[in-house]
Amino acid sequence: MKKNEYHHGNLKEEFLRIAFEFIKKEDIDKLTLKILSDETATSRSAIYRHFSSKDELIETMIKQGFKQFDDAVAPILRRLDKPLVDRFYLSGKYYLAFASHNPNLYRLLFGKKYARIREEIMSLKDDDCHGFGALKIAIEEGQRNGILKKDNSYNQAIVIWSSLHGLSSLVIDGFMDVEQMYEKLYEDMFQSLLAGIITNKVKLLTTLPFMNKLSKL
Amino acid sequence: MKKNEYHHGNLKEEFLRIAFEFIKKEDIDKLTLKILSDETATSRSAIYRHFSSKDELIETMIKQGFKQFDDAVAPILRRLDKPLVDRFYLSGKYYLAFASHNPNLYRLLFGKKYARIREEIMSLKDDDCHGFGALKIAIEEGQRNGILKKDNSYNQAIVIWSSLHGLSSLVIDGFMDVEQMYEKLYEDMFQSLLAGIITNKVKLLTTLPFMNKLSKL
DNA sequence: CTTTTATGTTAACATTGTTCACATAAAATT
């Protein structure tokens, strides 16, 4: 942080910090290298000492972004002290919250453009240490406990994930009025989804107040 | 089509045709005006006589694209001669087929980038003449007939749409192995979704062979 | 104290979307 030094000291982290700050407000498409050089008061080519290209900067953001994402949605799924259905419910709620609070980051993580990086990241992790893996494992727990119907857990996870990803995308990509509360939509969705995979046993195992509709089954 | 003419005749349609051809293979991001001028053998600025900007070309594509999309998914929902559940099922199937066969177009239509254009288009149509409107109307039909639980039809439509949009997006944005058959995933999803909104009456009203699981309800 | 390595600068380039002055064909008007 010393002034007037030719070498900045931690330019790389600065670039990343500024870039993450930027996508809080605007889409990653709008981020230019000029913005980064201006905000760090460096030359336009300084960034190339730290990232081989703009894409590599973005790849780094994606890697860090997935960590943030996983930390937001996965831990609750592993909380064996809580009722399974509650954990599903909360995890989905956190998922939606992450997407709607970080729309540009969410789009970066789950969009098509950087699918290659994503696959690279995914292949490094083993199955159970990221969001989808945690979901699948929780589903298998439910099947063992007799709470969920015994079926292909991978497929069930995809079905749930599709709904979350779909609703999140519709919310952040401009298909809902901003005013519209998607909380209610989420609860409806959750009940619909659950209705498709639960057994009757579940009624005894949740503390969620709005789950009353399930008793209609 | 006459050769050596200074005035091309139907350049505008040519530009659009080439652009649609292009996004069969590559993302709209990769389409440059140079490609369009090269393929039409015109100058780089010729396109500005027909579109005020690249964005306006893309806006036109979106308008035409939505027509294609609606024609693919909505008509089946209005086929009053078929069982309602079958229509839901087929409409969703067509939805997925459209997305997976036209991934770049689908992303263009439902992505964030051109949300403004989309809203413009949507506001011009009345509610019942596009995909979502048709879905909502079909849901209301089901509620009147006692096939579907009486609930907020808008919310139910969003829940269904979220699932379709989510699964479609996961498929086309690189979250599934290409080999993986999403047909089975779709059937699982459909059954889960339906389980959340149908009444018991529905069992009598479908001809779909795989709907056997519903009888477990 | 010298050499090497890491980091930053300046200048230049190609690509892209865009604009403007100009050219020419087609259509409208006289």
Added chain:
DNA sequence: AATTTTATGTGAACAATGTTAACATAAAAG
């Protein structure tokens, strides 16, 4: 038929952007 107007296409130039290469300087290693 001749002239004017409008529609459409061209060529040159611009600014913004990502990128590279040659050069500069500070820090680290020897």
